[in-house]
Amino acid sequence: MSPELQIQELTEKLHHYNDRYYQDSVSEISDYEFDQLLKELKTLEDQYPEFRQLDSPTQRVGGTITKTFNAVYHRYPMLSLDNTYNEQELRSFDERVRKGLDGEAYEYICELKFDGISLSFTYENGSLVRGVTRGDGTRGDEITNNVKTIRTLPLRVKSEKLPPLFEIRGEGFMPLSSFQKLNEEMETLGDNQYANPRNAASGSFKLQDSAETARRGLDCYIYSFLSDQDFFKSHEESLLGLKSWGFNVSPGWRKVDNIDDVLAYIHEWEEKRMTLPLATDGIVIKVNSFEQQRELGFTAKSPRWAISFKYKAENKPAILRLVTYQVGRTGTITPVANLCDLTERALPLNKIVGVHLSGTRVKRATLHNANELERLGIQLGDTVFVEKSGEIIPKITGVDVTQREQYPTEPIIFPTHCPECGSKLERNEGEVAFFCPNDSHCPPQLKGRIEHFIHRKAMNIESLGEGKIELLFDLDLVRTPADLYDLTYDKLLGLEKNILNEETGKVKKISFREKTVENILAGIELSKTVPFKNVLFALGIRFVGATVAEKLAVYFKSIQNLRSATYDQLVAVPEIGGRIALSIESYFSVPENKQLVERLEKAGLQMESDEKPIEIESNVLEGKTFVISGTFENFERDDLKDKIEANGGRILSGVSGKLNYLLAGANMGPSKLEKARKLGVTILSEEEFLAMLND
Ligand SMILES: NC(=O)c1ccc[n+]([C@@H]2O[C@H](COP(=O)([O-])OP(=O)(O)OC[C@H]3O[C@@H](n4cnc5c(N)ncnc54)[C@H](O)[C@@H]3O)[C@@H](O)[C@H]2O)c1
Ligand SMILES: [Zn+2]
Numbered sequence: 001m002s003p004e005l006q007i008q009e010l011t012e013k014l015h016h017y018n019d020r021y022y023q024d025s026v027s028e029i030s031d032y033e034f035d036q037l038l039k040e041l042k043t044l045e046d047q048y049p050e051f052r053q054l055d056s057p058t059q060r061v062g063g064t065i066t067k068t069f070n071a072v073y074h075r076y077p078m079l080s081l082d083n084t085y086n087e088q089e090l091r092s093f094d095e096r097v098r099k100g101l102d103g104e105a106y107e108y109i110c111e112l113k114f115d116g117i118s119l120s121f122t123y124e125n126g127s128l129v130r131g132v133t134r135g136d137g138t139r140g141d142e143i144t145n146n147v148k149t150i151r152t153l154p155l156r157v158k159s160e161k162l163p164p165l166f167e168i169r170g171e172g173f174m175p176l177s178s179f180q181k182l183n184e185e186m187e188t189l190g191d192n193q194y195a196n197p198r199n200a201a202s203g204s205f206k207l208q209d210s211a212e213t214a215r216r217g218l219d220c221y222i223y224s225f226l227s228d229q230d231f232f233k234s235h236e237e238s239l240l241g242l243k244s245w246g247f248n249v250s251p252g253w254r255k256v257d258n259i260d261d262v263l264a265y266i267h268e269w270e271e272k273r274m275t276l277p278l279a280t281d282g283i284v285i286k287v288n289s290f291e292q293q294r295e296l297g298f299t300a301k302s303p304r305w306a307i308s309f310k311y312k313a314e315n316k317p318a319i320l321r322l323v324t325y326q327v328g329r330t331g332t333i334t335p336v337a338n339l340c341d342l343t344e345r346a347l348p349l350n351k352i353v354g355v356h357l358s359g360t361r362v363k364r365a366t367l368h369n370a371n372e373l374e375r376l377g378i379q380l381g382d383t384v385f386v387e388k389s390g391e392i393i394p395k396i397t398g399v400d401v402t403q404r405e406q407y408p409t410e411p412i413i414f415p416t417h418c419p420e421c422g423s424k425l426e427r428n429e430g431e432v433a434f435f436c437p438n439d440s441h442c443p444p445q446l447k448g449r450i451e452h453f454i455h456r457k458a459m460n461i462e463s464l465g466e467g468k469i470e471l472l473f474d475l476d477l478v479r480t481p482a483d484l485y486d487l488t489y490d491k492l493l494g495l496e497k498n499i500l501n502e503e504t505g506k507v508k509k510i511s512f513r514e515k516t517v518e519n520i521l522a523g524i525e526l527s528k529t530v531p532f533k534n535v536l537f538a539l540g541i542r543f544v545g546a547t548v549a550e551k552l553a554v555y556f557k558s559i560q561n562l563r564s565a566t567y568d569q570l571v572a573v574p575e576i577g578g579r580i581a582l583s584i585e586s587y588f589s590v591p592e593n594k595q596l597v598e599r600l601e602k603a604g605l606q607m608e609s610d611e612k613p614i615e616i617e618s619n620v621l622e623g624k625t626f627v628i629s630g631t632f633e634n635f636e637r638d639d640l641k642d643k644i645e646a647n648g649g650r651i652l653s654g655v656s657g658k659l660n661y662l663l664a665g666a667n668m669g670p671s672k673l674e675k676a677r678k679l680g681v682t683i684l685s686e687e688e689f690l691a692m693l694n695d
Helices: 003-024 031-047 087-100 176-189 197-205 210-215 235-244 259-275 290-296 370-376 443-454 466-474 481-486 514-529 532-538 546-556 559-563 567-571 578-589 591-603 637-646 670-679 686-693
Strands: 071-073 108-114 117-124 127-133 139-141 165-173 219-226 254-256 280-287 306-310 314-327 333-340 355-357 360-362 364-366 383-388 395-399 496-500 507-511 625-629 661-664 682-684
Touching: 003 031, 031 306, 087 259, 087 280, 087 290, 087 306, 108 235, 108 259, 108 306, 117 197, 127 139, 165 197, 176 197, 176 466, 176 507, 197 210, 219 235, 254 259, 259 280, 280 290, 314 355, 333 370, 333 383, 355 383, 360 383, 364 395, 370 395, 443 466, 443 481, 466 496, 466 507, 481 591, 532 546, 532 559, 546 559, 559 578, 559 591, 567 578, 578 591, 625 637, 625 670, 661 670, 661 686, 670 682, 682 686
Parallel strands: 625 661, 661 682
Antiparallel strands: 071 139, 108 254, 108 280, 117 127, 117 165, 165 219, 280 306, 314 333, 314 383, 333 364, 355 360, 383 395, 496 507
């Protein structure tokens, strides 16, 4: 693959994971894997800077602002931290610091890296006036009412010496005890549980209802102070100052004066951090002197005077007792390893006690697919290595075949039929996974459809979660998405179901009371206003993801037009290929699907689009190319792109010799600006751009 394509692919992949992580609070891969991909991209970009994408994830903070809160600009940008997983790189960081400081002596402050979300608090005349999330680093969501529920955060600070305006920063987190309590409650309500305390904190700080936020018992550790005056001389002084004003500074920090002592601190906390009442994922190292911090400066994304060291996932041997097979929402069959500790070989085969790993008991680990079984070459009874990092599903990384002499093993036989519905399994050419083709009757697939239907990017019915759907499905009330619209208050009130938590063995009762029922119905009602493109995505037509659905909605404008479109009409749509066209045709040829769509139409869902394709305003920018960078007063970035295209201009992905204009907003990276200057690209301000439009 060419480096250009590689860069494009990696960029896209990372955008996808960022989106899932920051918007949906879901990690599809481990942080370690994510960070390795990011590193790979960075290396490629350094080698081929001309192919770096406009919005490369190496250049900016991964998060975004939401539409539900007021977005406010940060006085001082909120950046990320560079990270590493190994000591060698940490020593290289130390080398860079040494060089950057030209032989001056320096000290480090080591702190724990708390796993939550960054928050920024503004104090005016000693009073807390604003609390904001990091967002995209330039702008964040204003969540003042929610941060005021943090009990340890002073609303007023009394000290004669305080500057009239200052900002403090910290990590908002959910203590492990609150996390456990919250998830237990959510389980009983049939709501989706949070995968880890970080996601729980992130979700809870962004609730609309502050009373609910208050109930969830959030907390915050403060780690930085910012003001326009030189108030403190060092990070150490600021931590002591913050503490003396009553801020919640975590006591674990330490000042050291060389990298070996940093490493000692890291080793010391590797195990000890498991005993803390909150989740941590590493250590943060900061140059102590503020003067020296200024000398070292920043990259586009992170300070050069700090780095985080992240602990790698724990890896441990265990015994593979049994392989079970899960049927996923799309029919994919996933083999799952059932594990126990090495000392528990004598237990009966079906007794799955699990292994102790990273502070939790791990009973199961994914084996992905049949190919992976082959690749690992594992057998039942084998001694395997298990790894777990944070919230990620544990996985098997290898096998110790030397143990087979002493402990005989048996081959694993992959099933030929679906464990849920008995259909014969199939595998598409070139694909690794077997799947159950019975998509209209296989229970997990039916449930999966409904779960997809209510997803945020689809019908966005927040009041229904996995547990609730399970209950409605098992009681035969909802078998297809259309059934949701036939639910009534009387049908729902008082429904109950016991759910067994396989991990803990505890039984929980889900029951629908008045408030729950009202919420469910209100959520379903509200979904009738969701635009056509979402409805189209919600149908779950194969290969029709959110982006394709949007294109189809803009082009065909209604379900009526789409349903009657021929293959040739479908492939005539820009970016719609034969594979998608065939899938759409085949979807509408199935009687069950036709009926589903008709019922949804009757229920009153939006089946027509009022979205317009980009309307041509003028051709004043005809033949001109643009790259947009930074933030703007009058436009969101996407609006600006639309504006350029509506006036005949074209957007390019990176600064190159071919480019006509670099549209430079606030806070853009200096390297891009410099490159544009070198290549003689005209740099436009927002005002100049507006003037150009009005020419
Ligand atoms: N698994 C995935 O799919 C996925 C996707 C996107 C991001 N991620 C993870 O998230 C990371 C990016 O997130 P990020 O930009 O917030 O970086 P980060 O979480 O690695 O580090 C920066 C953050 O650390 C926090 N922090 C905690 N304790 C601190 C302390 N004592 N001092 C200073 N800061 C402290 C701050 O909130 C700061 O913003 C990635 O490197 C990756 O590990 C994972
Ligand atoms: Zn099946």
